[in-house]
Amino acid sequence: MVVARKQQSVWRGMELYACIAYAVLFEVFVFWRSSATSSEYSSGANGRWLYGLKPGWIAGRQMDLSDTQWRNFRSGLPALTAVMAAFSILGACLRTSLGLKGRGMARFWLLASSVYVIYLHGNCVLFILAIVLGNYILTKALAGKVVFPYLLWIYNLTFLVSNRLYSGYKFASFGEQFAFLDQHRGALRWHISFNMVMLRMVSFGLDYHWAQISQPSTINWENHMRKCELCTPGISGTEGSSCYLSRQEKPVSGAQYNLVTYLAYLLYAPLYIAGPIITFNAFASQLENIQKAYSRKDIAIYGLRWLLCFLLIEFLTHHCYFNALAISGVWQRLSPLEIFIIGYGVLNFMWLKFLLIWRFFRFWALIDGIETLENMTKCLNNCCDLETFWKSWHASYNRYLVRYLYIPLGGSRWRFLNVWIIFTFVAIWHDLEWRLLSWAWVTCVLWGPELLVKSLMRTPQMASFKKTNAYRECHALAGSLNITGLMLANLVGFVVGPDGMKLLASRMLSRENVPLLLAIVFSFYIGTKLMLAIHDHAEKSQESKKQVSSRKQLID
Numbered sequence: 001m002v003v004a005r006k007q008q009s010v011w012r013g014m015e016l017y018a019c020i021a022y023a024v025l026f027e028v029f030v031f032w033r034s035s036a037t038s039s040e041y042s043s044g045a046n047g048r049w050l051y052g053l054k055p056g057w058i059a060g061r062q063m064d065l066s067d068t069q070w071r072n073f074r075s076g077l078p079a080l081t082a083v084m085a086a087f088s089i090l091g092a093c094l095r096t097s098l099g100l101k102g103r104g105m106a107r108f109w110l111l112a113s114s115v116y117v118i119y120l121h122g123n124c125v126l127f128i129l130a131i132v133l134g135n136y137i138l139t140k141a142l143a144g145k146v147v148f149p150y151l152l153w154i155y156n157l158t159f160l161v162s163n164r165l166y167s168g169y170k171f172a173s174f175g176e177q178f179a180f181l182d183q184h185r186g187a188l189r190w191h192i193s194f195n196m197v198m199l200r201m202v203s204f205g206l207d208y209h210w211a212q213i214s215q216p217s218t219i220n221w222e223n224h225m226r227k228c229e230l231c232t233p234g235i236s237g238t239e240g241s242s243c244y245l246s247r248q249e250k251p252v253s254g255a256q257y258n259l260v261t262y263l264a265y266l267l268y269a270p271l272y273i274a275g276p277i278i279t280f281n282a283f284a285s286q287l288e289n290i291q292k293a294y295s296r297k298d299i300a301i302y303g304l305r306w307l308l309c310f311l312l313i314e315f316l317t318h319h320c321y322f323n324a325l326a327i328s329g330v331w332q333r334l335s336p337l338e339i340f341i342i343g344y345g346v347l348n349f350m351w352l353k354f355l356l357i358w359r360f361f362r363f364w365a366l367i368d369g370i371e372t373l374e375n376m377t378k379c380l381n382n383c384c385d386l387e388t389f390w391k392s393w394h395a396s397y398n399r400y401l402v403r404y405l406y407i408p409l410g411g412s413r414w415r416f417l418n419v420w421i422i423f424t425f426v427a428i429w430h431d432l433e434w435r436l437l438s439w440a441w442v443t444c445v446l447w448g449p450e451l452l453v454k455s456l457m458r459t460p461q462m463a464s465f466k467k468t469n470a471y472r473e474c475h476a477l478a479g480s481l482n483i484t485g486l487m488l489a490n491l492v493g494f495v496v497g498p499d500g501m502k503l504l505a506s507r508m509l510s511r512e513n514v515p516l517l518l519a520i521v522f523s524f525y526i527g528t529k530l531m532l533a534i535h536d537h538a539e540k541s542q543e544s545k546k547q548v549s550s551r552k553q554l555i556d
Helices: 002-040 068-097 103-142 148-165 176-183 190-212 221-227 244-249 259-267 280-288 296-319 322-327 336-367 386-392 395-406 411-430 434-457 469-494 497-508 511-555
Strands: 053-055 062-064
Touching: 002 296, 002 322, 002 336, 002 511, 062 296, 062 322, 068 103, 068 336, 103 148, 103 176, 103 190, 103 259, 103 280, 148 190, 148 411, 190 259, 190 280, 190 395, 190 411, 244 280, 259 280, 296 336, 322 336, 336 469, 336 497, 336 511, 386 395, 386 434, 386 469, 395 411, 411 434, 434 469, 469 497, 469 511, 497 511
Parallel strands: none
Antiparallel strands: 053 062
């Protein structure tokens, strides 16, 4: 038995090294081929095909700034950094010199954030105020009644859709005497940013509603207090503090559900444009007691890591024009192998882009004493199933949907139906486009089999099978198919659209491309093997920490 275990351990080690070698060669090949394709279509006779390329600063190369979100964020970084510095320094001075907290800090943040939002949206702030005040009146009037959650969602969804359909409205449509207000609509379209405001409006309404009816939490607090060091009393440096989960789940005092705190929460500058999403309870509790989960050193290291990621995306956009190749329609002229590489590259570019945007604003909030959830909790290339992917991509949004949609809709009892409702909402929340609905529904179709298999694996009959090598191989194969499906869903939603799917399928599914498809699935199979090895290592490390902690408690 011992010999068999040693042989298995040796085999696992050899397999791991082989997988690492393959993964390195795979990434090198992808970079080389995508860089060559980018150069081919950005110079010479093919140079006219790509748009969105701008002069770069690395080795005299052009850089891909075809993505509107990234281009705007990158160009606005100097101004955002200056605003962040001014906002944070002034807030810290007021908190330390005047001892401001609670409603005092809410007034400061409301005043400072109002200046910021007025600059962004100009006179369109009047539209925002009208909608958010209507939401506040609705909440204060009906919270605690059975019908309130339905009315709250109807109110917010109505304005979410209406804002998009009418492109943020025109003052002139309310009368010619108001037409002059349309001349100052700010630097950013208000109805785009309003998506984030809408989520906060629902959070305020439901948090207040649940406080009114004393809704019991689904968290096992006794178990949580044993495991969470930050919430455990008596640990040095954490007295009086709470973790984010505790702040989110426990209602604040009734007096904190007031208009000033509500408006400060909705317009809070660091999180206003892109998040990460924070619940009202978590925000309001940190007005009284700022976060202690991250020390100054932790925040400084977090900022340094952001800078390194920024340099990485600068290098990437100078050498691989993934997004420009996708949105310029050039993918239709590429070989199936190149289409796969560009699709894979677009996903990685999007992940890195959103990581930088979300971490910048989270860094700003942390400097200001407000903890929010990390949006990108795992690398894109370390997710082998849809559930893990969506829990780690825009994680604060995932937690939001679980708290305010999934659990109220019945949770796991109606899981298969809830997936369709939630992803349809996610698509509409992003934008009113058929390609996004197609992406959402393709994802739901892919999720069905995964949920069935996971439910089967949780049964007692499968406990022994999960310890075998056969299970590990099945897991790796299923992971490779999941990743392939995830890539297809995102290609439909963000690259080729529903109309281009037929052409893509005809190119990729032809008989001569079967070897390529098998090679793609095999590559993802190897990748999944590496992910499982990382997961096993993390579990062993966690188990070791638990054992060390148990020994310390016994000694004490």
